[in-house]
Amino acid sequence: MGKLDGKTAIVTGSSRGVGADVAKFLAAEGAAVVVNYRQKAPRANKVVAEIIAAGGRAVAIGADLTTQEGVQALVSAALENFGSLDLVVLNASGGMESGMAADYALQLNRDAQVNLLNAAMPVLPAGSRVVFVTSHQAHFIETVPTMPEYLPVAKSKRAGEDALRALIPNLALEDISLVVVSADMIEGTVTATLLDRANPGAIEARRAEAGRLYSVSEFAAEIAKMATADVPTGHTEYVGGAESFK
Numbered sequence: 001m002g003k004l005d006g007k008t009a010i011v012t013g014s015s016r017g018v019g020a021d022v023a024k025f026l027a028a029e030g031a032a033v034v035v036n037y038r039q040k041a042p043r044a045n046k047v048v049a050e051i052i053a054a055g056g057r058a059v060a061i062g063a064d065l066t067t068q069e070g071v072q073a074l075v076s077a078a079l080e081n082f083g084s085l086d087l088v089v090l091n092a093s094g095g096m097e098s099g100m101a102a103d104y105a106l107q108l109n110r111d112a113q114v115n116l117l118n119a120a121m122p123v124l125p126a127g128s129r130v131v132f133v134t135s136h137q138a139h140f141i142e143t144v145p146t147m148p149e150y151l152p153v154a155k156s157k158r159a160g161e162d163a164l165r166a167l168i169p170n171l172a173l174e175d176i177s178l179v180v181v182s183a184d185m186i187e188g189t190v191t192a193t194l195l196d197r198a199n200p201g202a203i204e205a206r207r208a209e210a211g212r213l214y215s216v217s218e219f220a221a222e223i224a225k226m227a228t229a230d231v232p233t234g235h236t237e238y239v240g241g242a243e244s245f246k
Helices: 016-026 043-051 066-080 104-123 146-164 170-173 190-198 202-210 216-225
Strands: 010-011 034-035 057-062 085-090 129-135 178-181 238-239
Touching: 010 016, 010 066, 010 146, 016 034, 016 043, 016 057, 016 216, 034 043, 034 066, 043 057, 043 178, 057 066, 066 104, 066 178, 085 104, 104 129, 129 146, 129 190, 146 178, 146 190, 178 216, 190 202
Parallel strands: 010 034, 010 085, 034 057, 085 129, 129 178, 178 238
Antiparallel strands: none
8 A cells, every 4th residue: 555545646847857756756655647748748658658567557748837728737637537636746847948938937936836736726635735846046045145047047946935835824724735845956957957067067066065966866755755744834845955055
């Protein structure tokens, strides 16, 4: 018996990296998982195939979270494919991509997070959980400076966290909890790669200061644990290196 038997989870941005591993960990605990992607269907389908091959349940849904249609598509997919929605992992993030609108980071890292939660709230039963994934660089941006290249992302993700926390009273009325998981830079992620490209040596410097950086799989495991952890709503789980930010 898994901790999430009979439950359904949406994991945003789960066609690769941290999100993909979170989806697999949740499926291993019994959850049916909606695997979300924006453009790369083959990658998402591969994640789904791996989950099914391991005996789990999953479906891949293409959805642009910065649109209301995309947000609703994810909620509808959970209900139509698995009959319920019990867990939402807000993992998708961005803002360093080239060719996007000037306000894309804020659209994705704040507005899309709130819109998805608002769309999910009416169907989430009592006891459900929402997990928001962020970074120490964003979580502590009001008190600890970060790299200039990451600043728009950090500020928009902090804005997203604040907007989600503002919904805690409404969530509490429905017995839905919100947990934030904050980590240092993660080895092998797209964000780390882009940062190191823009600011060569940045990741090595952060690794030296923190002692070590978590891998994608290690961070995903910590996020998955928070799906069922006995912590109060509003709890922040720090993963690696937070001491140098506090």
